[in-house]
Amino acid sequence: MSFIRNILNSRFDKGGNFFLRVEKIVGFKPKKKGLYVKAFTHRSMNLKDKNGNAINYERLEFVGDAMLSSVIAFYLFEEVPHGDEGYLTKMRSKVVSREHLNELGKELKLIDLVETNIPKQNFGNNIHGNLFEALVGAIYLDKGYKYCEKFIYKRVINPHVDIEKLEGKVISYKSLLIEWCQKEKNSFDYNVYEDTGNDDLKHFSVKLSINDKVVAKARATSKKKAEEKASKRAFFAFQKQITRFI
Known part of the structure; x- marks a missing residue:
């Protein structure tokens, strides 16, 4: 004590x-x-x-x-x-x-x-x-x-x-994008690779492909962050279709 x-x-x-x-x-x-x-x-x-x-x-x-x-x-x-x-x-x-x-x-x-x-x-x-x-x-x-x-x-x-407001809030763009792809039977792939560049911290780059076409790229300090960032960019590219899915 x-x-x-x-x-x-x-x-x-x-x-x-x-x-x-x-x-x-x-x-x-x-x-x-x-x-x-x-x-x-x-x-x-x-x-x-x-x-x-x-x-x-x-x-x-x-x-x-x-x-x-x-x-x-x-x-x-x-x-x-x-x-x-x-x-x-x-x-x-x-x-x-x-x-x-x-x-x-x-x-x-x-x-x-x-x-x-x-x-x-x-x-x-x-x-x-x-x-x-x-x-x-x-x-x-x-x-x-x-x-x-x-x-x-x-x-x-x-x-x-x-x-x-909560009904329209997205907490994971990656999860939402994957759900949408699976429902619409679209193939998807996250190609992640190490990309140190000129930064002091290690970075990762990702190319997100849907139906074998690259639809978004992103770069971040972790694989998870890079994938989420690319997914968010893809979401806005396909927003009309995905919003109907939500």
């Missing part, structure tokens, strides 16, 4: 008072403060409790992901009585997409609270969404379902969930 107490005290000592900032974000006074310490501790700190268990946000992230899915699922079930299982699943995916969670984490400036041995500018975009999920997990374990549900409504559903 003294080890955890030392970590808690260190958060008070840092500028801005960690727990006051957390309280402002969640809208209540945290009871189990150790949970919020974990929610904003990166694995690079290499901290362990007396039993040798890691002290970082990753397990809380797992819980937060489940809670977000649960609350959003029930909201959509009640709000869209005509939606079948496939529709509700797709809509929930749009609300809890990695892109959207990253935006929520940035909006709350959660990265300012994280303890890490890695320079924060070196983190990828997903750190923001990971911290948001971990925070939701901490709220659930600290205060229970109702408080967690209230937080999700306040920070996610009320300001950001618009059913009509």
Whole structure:
């Protein structure tokens, strides 16, 4: 317990008072403060409790992901009585997409609270969404379902969930393009190759072909990003046909 107490005290000592900032974000006074310490501790700190268990946000992230899915699922079930299982699943995916969670984490400036041995500018975009999920997990374990549900409504559903807009939102151009190609029986191929060029960071280029014709090219720092970028360009090239499919 003294080890955890030392970590808690260190958060008070840092500028801005960690727990006051957390309280402002969640809208209540945290009871189990150790949970919020974990929610904003990166694995690079290499901290362990007396039993040798890691002290970082990753397990809380797992819980937060489940809670977000649960609350959003029930909201959509009640709000869209005509939606079948496939529709509700797709809509929930749009609300809890990695892109959207990253935006929520940035909006709350959660990265300012994280303890890490890695320079924060070196983190990828997903750190923001990971911290948001971990925070939701901490709220659930600290205060229970109702408080967690209230937080999700306040920070996610009320300001950001618009059913009509969500129906037209694309969360993965690659997935959408592949679905469309399969439905229309079009062949497709992502030809990805390493392309370092003159950049300090390794890049990948991709040529996207549909029915053996190159329809889009893109370049990015990962294969996944390059494929998504090319898919987005192809989407706008075939927007009329694909929109009818959506």
